Amino acid sequence: MLNMNRVIARTLSIxxxxxxxxxxxxxxxxxxTLLDATFENGTDGFSARATESVERVSTGAYEGSGCLLIxxxxxxxxxxxTPLGSDxxxxxxxxxxCAVRQESGSDVAxxxxxxxxxxxxxxxxxxxxxxxVSSGEWTVLSEPAYIFPxxxxxxxLYVETASDLxxxxxxxxxxxxxxxxxxxxxxxxxxxxxxxxADLLNWLLTKEGNVSLDxxxxxxxxxxxxxxxxxxxxxxxxxxxxxxxxVTTVTTTTTAAPTPSEAExxxxxxxxxxxxxxxxxxxxxxxxxxxxxxxxxxxxxGAREGYRIQEALNKQGFHATFFYWGERxxxxxxxxxxxxxxxxxxxxxxxxxxxxxxxxxxxxxxxQYTRVKDKLNDILGVKRDYLVRLPYLNxxxxxxxxxxxxxxxxxxxxxxxEPGHTANQTISQIQQAAQNGSLNGKVVLMHEVYDSxxxxxxxxxxxxxxxxxxxxxxxxxxxxxxxxxYAGRTYDSCF
Ligand SMILES: [Zn+2]
Numbered sequence: 001m002l003n004m005n006r007v008i009a010r011t012l013s014i015x016x017x018x019x020x021x022x023x024x025x026x027x028x029x030x031x032x033t034l035l036d037a038t039f040e041n042g043t044d045g046f047s048a049r050a051t052e053s054v055e056r057v058s059t060g061a062y063e064g065s066g067c068l069l070i071x072x073x074x075x076x077x078x079x080x081x082t083p084l085g086s087d088x089x090x091x092x093x094x095x096x097x098c099a100v101r102q103e104s105g106s107d108v109a110x111x112x113x114x115x116x117x118x119x120x121x122x123x124x125x126x127x128x129x130x131x132x133v134s135s136g137e138w139t140v141l142s143e144p145a146y147i148f149p150x151x152x153x154x155x156x157l158y159v160e161t162a163s164d165l166x167x168x169x170x171x172x173x174x175x176x177x178x179x180x181x182x183x184x185x186x187x188x189x190x191x192x193x194x195x196x197x198a199d200l201l202n203w204l205l206t207k208e209g210n211v212s213l214d215x216x217x218x219x220x221x222x223x224x225x226x227x228x229x230x231x232x233x234x235x236x237x238x239x240x241x242x243x244x245x246x247v248t249t250v251t252t253t254t255t256a257a258p259t260p261s262e263a264e265x266x267x268x269x270x271x272x273x274x275x276x277x278x279x280x281x282x283x284x285x286x287x288x289x290x291x292x293x294x295x296x297x298x299x300x301x302g303a304r305e306g307y308r309i310q311e312a313l314n315k316q317g318f319h320a321t322f323f324y325w326g327e328r329x330x331x332x333x334x335x336x337x338x339x340x341x342x343x344x345x346x347x348x349x350x351x352x353x354x355x356x357x358x359x360x361x362x363x364x365x366x367x368q369y370t371r372v373k374d375k376l377n378d379i380l381g382v383k384r385d386y387l388v389r390l391p392y393l394n395x396x397x398x399x400x401x402x403x404x405x406x407x408x409x410x411x412x413x414x415x416x417x418e419p420g421h422t423a424n425q426t427i428s429q430i431q432q433a434a435q436n437g438s439l440n441g442k443v444v445l446m447h448e449v450y451d452s453x454x455x456x457x458x459x460x461x462x463x464x465x466x467x468x469x470x471x472x473x474x475x476x477x478x479x480x481x482x483x484x485x486y487a488g489r490t491y492d493s494c495f
Contacts, residue, residue: 034087034094035157035175039066045082046173049158052078062099062138062171070159071167080170081115081158088175090152096128097142098159098173102166108133109162112141112173119151130162138171184232186216200229205338226333230381265383268404274485275385278345278475282317287470288440289494291477292457293321293408294448295349295389298332306335308454310342316461318471319343321408322448323389326351326372333379340380345473348372348386348405358394362402369403387474393445395490406485408474411442411492416453426456427463434467441481441495443474 037044039056048054052073061067068080088094102108111130118124126149129141141159148155159170181188186196186203187210196216203211203224216224218231266275283289292313299306306322313320322339324346329336339346350357350368357368369388377383385405393410400407412433414426426446433439446453464471478485483494 033174033176035082035084035173037082037173038064039068039171040064041066043068043080044173046080046170047082048078049081050075050078054080057169060101060169062101062169064171067099067169067171069167069169073161073165073167076163076165077113077158077160078165079159079161079168081156082173084114084155084157084175087177088148088155090148090150092177093145093147095142095144095176096146096157096174097140098129099138099140099171100131100133100159100168101136101138101171102133102161102164102168103136104164104166105135107135108164108166108168110139110141110168111160111162112143113158113160114149114152115156115158116149116152117154118149124149124152128157133168138169140172181212181215183215183218186211186232188212188215197229197232200224200232201337201341204229205334205341226337226379229337230378233381265385268385268487270401270404270488272404272487274387274406274475274478274487276475276479276485278473278479280472280476280480283470283472283476283480287480288434288468289470289472289477289480290434290439290442290444290464291321291408291474291494292444292446292471293323293347293389293474294446294453295323296325296328296353297322297448298324298328298335299449300328300332303449305451305454306448307338309448309457310335310338310344312454312458312461313344313471314342316465316471318461318465319345319473319476320471321345321347321387321474323347323349323387324372324376325349325353326368326375327353329372329375329379336376336379345475346376346380346386347408347474348376348388350388350391353391355392357391358396358399360398362398365396365399365402369405390490393490400488402488404487406487407490408443409490409492410445412439412444414444414446414453414456416447416450416456421450421452423452423455423459426453427459430456430460431463434464434469439469441477441493443477443492 037046043054043056046054046068053071055069056066057069058066070079096112098112100110110133112128114126114128116124128146129143131139131141133139182192184192184196187199199209199211200216203209204226213224216228218228268275294309297306322344324336336346348369351371373386376386388403388405388407390407414429415421416426430439461471472480478494481494485491
């Protein structure tokens, strides 16, 4: 579950949010395609405006196997034309696009144009989209939001050149009534609520589900990323904004506004008590707890061990702490989002895992921490600090007097990084510790990048549950056992 109470405000343009939240009623036709001429089987209702030739050809199409070739042109305005019927209404907004190509040997200015009769019946022309078309290359002329002229009637859409009389090709002529669902209504259910966050998160993880690019693409960069999720989440932390807009579907009833104590992540300093927001209500009373913790992720180049570990934990309803290596994050944000979604603890393993972290000066020590913190906050759309696992567990007085967070250390070292280490070695080590009573309350050091580790976790999770253990995050383990952590100190165990 997403923990909205832990989400707090980040600096964001208030005017941008207002802009996205003040759109009006939602017409039934929103998002519908009105014209999609692909010329796969014919001329799709296009014909010549005059004596030029407009024919379907089956070579060199922009998409599919067919396009139009326009030749024998005597005037700039000679080109393919199609009538626009009553689907296009005066004063309404539509998107238009078409692909064009020419082979004259030089650049040609081309345009997608509208012919219509104005209120007095006079034939009038307007440019919808224009562009410079390089010779031999398909170029898309497009206008995402063309406002149809007021009092227009008898409308035709056509393609022409500005001054050349060269032959040209046309393909993929499209027009849509753009969706006017509000940005943030990712699932088009006409309200912006936690379900939009859940649906977008699910889409980012699985590339499946009911999410629309037009409304989920919060930063309008043409693709759905963690940044969009971050911006969407922020809609929930400005209740005062949603309350002052005209949009009645945006309410705060589904998400309680964070109370000040929960909303404000405190500014932590070395020596401060860790701001432990862990929810331990899911752990039954009287359980033995162990904090499995995994360094060196997220996995690279499509490796799945991190996901396998998460899935094994999720299957048992368990949580763990993942210490992420900053420079491995770009391109692998989805694994971190999945960890957050699964209730796991996202944590910090420095930016580039320096060998000599314990010999660095304070500003380097801090920037290694802050760079990862900022990255994680961006990905998750939150403002938090994150527990740190020190590279190679190397501490120094500079580190412990500089970083504002505790350092979960190593109560049990599985040594899963040793060459030749096997899953069975980890399994029997943990099982023995459970059986001799030394596992309870321990921070266990593991690394998510090894197949043997993933295999061990897959087998250990059901075994630990059967043997009365709950696997939980470091913060959860301390909270559950009534223990505090302090910034700048290392912790092998909560006891
Ligand atoms: Zn490491």
